[in-house]
Amino acid sequence: MTAPGGPAVGTEEPRDEGPPRRFTFPSALTVLAVVTVGVWLLAFLIPAGEYRRDEDGAPVEGTYHRVDGTQSFTDRLNDLFLAPVNGLYGIRDERTGAVGPDLTGELYGSAGVFLFVLAIGAFITVVFATGALDRGIARLAHRLRDRGALLIAGVMVVFSLLGTVEGFAEETLGFYGLLVPMMLALGYDRMVAVGTAILGAGIGVLCSTVNPFATGVASSAAGISLGDGIALRFLMWIVLTAVTVGYVVRYARRVQRDPARSVCGFLPGDREQAAVRTAEEPELTRLHRTVLVVLVLVFAFMIFSVVPWASALSGDADATPYSFELGWSFPQLAALFLCAAVLVGLVARLGEQRLSATIVQGAADFISPALVIMLARGVTVIMNNAKVTDTVLHAIEGVVRGTSSGVFAVIVFVVNLPLAFLIPSTSGHATLAMPILAPLADFAGVSRSLVVTAWQAASGWMNLWVPTTAVTIGGVALAKVGYDKYLRFVWPLLAVLFVLICGFLVLGAAW
Numbered sequence: 001m002t003a004p005g006g007p008a009v010g011t012e013e014p015r016d017e018g019p020p021r022r023f024t025f026p027s028a029l030t031v032l033a034v035v036t037v038g039v040w041l042l043a044f045l046i047p048a049g050e051y052r053r054d055e056d057g058a059p060v061e062g063t064y065h066r067v068d069g070t071q072s073f074t075d076r077l078n079d080l081f082l083a084p085v086n087g088l089y090g091i092r093d094e095r096t097g098a099v100g101p102d103l104t105g106e107l108y109g110s111a112g113v114f115l116f117v118l119a120i121g122a123f124i125t126v127v128f129a130t131g132a133l134d135r136g137i138a139r140l141a142h143r144l145r146d147r148g149a150l151l152i153a154g155v156m157v158v159f160s161l162l163g164t165v166e167g168f169a170e171e172t173l174g175f176y177g178l179l180v181p182m183m184l185a186l187g188y189d190r191m192v193a194v195g196t197a198i199l200g201a202g203i204g205v206l207c208s209t210v211n212p213f214a215t216g217v218a219s220s221a222a223g224i225s226l227g228d229g230i231a232l233r234f235l236m237w238i239v240l241t242a243v244t245v246g247y248v249v250r251y252a253r254r255v256q257r258d259p260a261r262s263v264c265g266f267l268p269g270d271r272e273q274a275a276v277r278t279a280e281e282p283e284l285t286r287l288h289r290t291v292l293v294v295l296v297l298v299f300a301f302m303i304f305s306v307v308p309w310a311s312a313l314s315g316d317a318d319a320t321p322y323s324f325e326l327g328w329s330f331p332q333l334a335a336l337f338l339c340a341a342v343l344v345g346l347v348a349r350l351g352e353q354r355l356s357a358t359i360v361q362g363a364a365d366f367i368s369p370a371l372v373i374m375l376a377r378g379v380t381v382i383m384n385n386a387k388v389t390d391t392v393l394h395a396i397e398g399v400v401r402g403t404s405s406g407v408f409a410v411i412v413f414v415v416n417l418p419l420a421f422l423i424p425s426t427s428g429h430a431t432l433a434m435p436i437l438a439p440l441a442d443f444a445g446v447s448r449s450l451v452v453t454a455w456q457a458a459s460g461w462m463n464l465w466v467p468t469t470a471v472t473i474g475g476v477a478l479a480k481v482g483y484d485k486y487l488r489f490v491w492p493l494l495a496v497l498f499v500l501i502c503g504f505l506v507l508g509a510a511w
Contacts, residue, residue: 029368029371029372029375031428032372032375032376032379032428032432033375035379035432036080036083036375036378036379036382037080039379039382039383040076040079040080040083040382042388043076043382043383043386043388044076046386046388046391046392047066047069047388047391048066048067048068048069048386048387048388048391049064049065049066049067049387049388049390049391049394050064050065050067050387050390051063051064051390051393051394059390059393059439059442059443061397061442061443064390064391064393064394064397067387069386069387071385071386075385076385076386079381079382079385079386080382082100082101083375083378083379083381083382084374084375084378085101085378086099086100086101086108086109086377086378086381087109087110087373087374087375087376087377087378087379087380087381088109088110088111088114088374088377089101089107089109089111090103090107090108090109090377090381091103091104091105091106091107091108091109092105092106092107092108092384093105094106097384098384098385099381099384099385108377108381108384109374109377109381110220110373110374110377110431112220112329112330112331112334113216113217113220113330113373113431114370114373114374115330115331115334116212116216116330116331116333116334116337117212117213117366117369117370117373117427118334118362118363118366118367118370119333119334119335119336119337119338119341119363120166120212120333120334120337120366121362121363121365121366121367122337122338122341122358122359122360122362122363122366123298123337123338123340123341123344123362124166124362125341125358125359125361125362125365126341126344126345126348126350126355126358126359126362127291127295127344128171129348129350129354129358130287130288130291130344130348130350131288132287132288132289132291132292132295132348133291133292133295134175135282135283135284135288136284136288136292137155137158137175138178138282139282139284140154140155140158141154141155141178141179141182142282145182145185145186148186148187148188148252148253148256149249149252149253151182151186152192152196152245152248152249152252153245153249155179155196155200156196156199156200156203156241156244156245156248157200157241157245158200159172159196159197159200159201159204160200160201160203160204160207160237160241160244161204162201162204163200163201163202163203163204163205163208163211164204164205164207164208164209164210164211164233164237165204165209165210165211165299165302165303166211166212166213166299167205167208167211167212167213167214167426168201168204168205169201169202169205169463169471170471170474171201172197172198172200172201172471172475173197173471173474173475173478175197176193176197176475176478176479177478179193179196179197180193180478180479183196183252184270186256187255187256187259188252188255188256189255189259189262189263189264189265189266189270190264190266190267190270190479190480190481191251191255191262191263191264191479191481191485191486191489192248192251192252192255193479194475194476194479194481194486194489195247195248195251195489195490196248197475198464198471198472198475199244199247199248199464199490199493200244200245200248201471202460202463202464202471203237203240203241203244203460203464203497204237204241205426205456205460205463206240206456206457206459206460206461206463206464206497207233207236207237207240207241207457207460208233208456208460209230209233209234209237209303210226210227210230210299210302210303210306211456212226212333213369213426213427214426214427214430214456214459214460215233215452215456216330216333217373217426217427217430217431218430218434218452218455218456219449219452220329220330221377221430221431221434221435221438222434222435222437222438222448222449222451222452223438223448224438224447224448224449224452225306225308225327225329226306226329226333227303227306227307227308228308228447228448228449228452229447229449229450229452229453229508230303230307232449232450232453232504232507232508232511233453235504236453236457236501236504239500239504240497240500240501243493243496243497243500244493244497247492247493247496251263251489259271263485263488263489264481264482264485264486264489267480287347287348287349290347291344291347291348294340294343294344294347295344298336298337298340301336302333302336304326305326305327305328305332305333305336306326306327306328306329306333307325308321308325308327309321309322309324309325310322310325338359341359341362342355342359345358345359369427369428370427372427372428372431373427373428373431375428376427376428376429376430376431376432377431379432380431380432380435389435389436392436393436393439393440396436396440397440397443403444404509405444405445405446405509405510406505406506406509406510408440408441408444408446408509409446409450409451409454409505409506409508409509410454410502410505410506412437412440412451412454412455412458412505413454413455413457413458413501413502413505414458415437415458416429416433416437416454416455416458416459417458417461417462419432419433419458420458420459420461420462420463420466421462421466426456426459426460426463429455429459430455430456430459433455434451434452434455437451437455438451438452446508446509450505450508450509453504453505453508454505457501457504457505461494461497461498461501464490464494464497465486465487465490465491465494467483472486
């Protein structure tokens with residue numbers, strides 16, 4: 001007897017187990033939640049200790065001493081419970097140094113950076129809603145379609161520029177539909193499209209100059225200006241971008257001359273596209289041009305507002321600021337990008353309803369990195385209240401004591417490599433690591449900005465290839481290129497970049 005629409009009664013239909021589940025690396029939020037609990041447990045085992053502080057609040061080398069822990073188990077449990085809240089708007093008590101949401105003192109939480117991330121998310125989303133940025137890049141690609149090397153270089157430089165100023169990375173996923181057929185039409189393979197997108201944007205993020213999600217968050221956690229160290233980072237950006245572009249162009253020419261040397265090979269129909277050309281040039285309207293001009297002006301003004309021009313031009317870190325210097329930080333920058341989002345919406349005539357919805361959607365799209373920053377800051381609050389931060393700092397001080405400033409900078413770079421794998425979110429990695437690493441610069445006699453540069457170089461270098469980033473895994477999937485083949489393609493470049501980064505860090509220590 002068979003039940004209507006089902007298997008025979010009294011029999012058991014075999015279950016379709018489906019394909020075996022593959023391990024998926026947890027999200028940054030999950031990793032930080034686990035780290036929060038882990039650090040809370042370790043705080044019971046690590047002895048409490050403190051450094052004496054100078055007038056600027058920096059620890060004084062050689063003054064570490066043990067102190068008695070004053071927290072009860074209930075206090076520690078309360079810190080764990082309130083960690084995300086303290087990470088957002090915890091206040092540090094001026095007398096005891098403890099952090100809590102109802103204390104009196106200065107803001108210790110990441111509320112300023114949190115709002116800044118949402119504001120720049122709103123701005124970027126409004127810009128993309130106008131179609132100006134993707135249309136501009138598509139037009140550039142079409143204009144250079146018959147000059148392969150210039151096309152690769154042009155797109156990579158644009159991606160790299162966007163990466164160094166605003167963390168342009170995931171946005172590259174939307175360009176594979178354009179880049180893959182265009183590269184195949186020029187006689188290249190799919191790996192050229194992958195290298196153009198992943199490495200173009202990735203090298204810009206690695207050499208971030210004012211990228212708010214890397215340099216900005218790390219500088220805030222290190223207690224320095226966003227513009228500190230920009231000269232070294234700009235020089236790195238020029239050199240490393242040139243090397244990366246040259247690497248991809250060299251591979252593309254090799255494949256064009258001898259398709260058998262392709263790392264990834266060709267799918268059916270790929271070689272037939274070599275004679276195909278995009279027939280119609282994407283139109284760039286007057287509105288698109290205006291939006292692009294506004295975009296450039298906003299980021300140019302941001303750079304102008306945060307750079308300590310007197311120090312940068314004179315080389316003296318204590319130089320008196322020029323009268324035209326603004327010295328802006330995250331509160332002013334958050335306001336700037338909110339106003340810029342509204343300005344772009346008005347210029348593009350999005351209308352009140354669509355503009356409001358786009359700003360809200362942009363903030364919503366960027367809530368994930370903002371929450372990561374909040375959770376990571378909550379971890380530092382737990383360490384601060386348990387008074388173990390200085391103990392950890394003292395342990396690392398013993399490792400780097402006696403090393404030269406150049407060796408110290410390279411050590412900071414190497415130490416951050418495994419951390420970047422575990423926490424692929426640059427914002428979370430910076431917020432978590434910088435309160436420990438930045439004071440080490442004071443002990444080593446180098447600027448804190450060099451630690452920021454070493455940290456972001458480690459994060460950027462790892463994110464060029466680790467499988468925990470959506471940019472890499474999503475990119476190779478969209479281009480239909482195996483991840484193993486991408487590793488074969490990119491590893492020589494990674495080795496060259498590793499050496500160059502270490503050289504720049506040594507240079508920065510001697511600067």
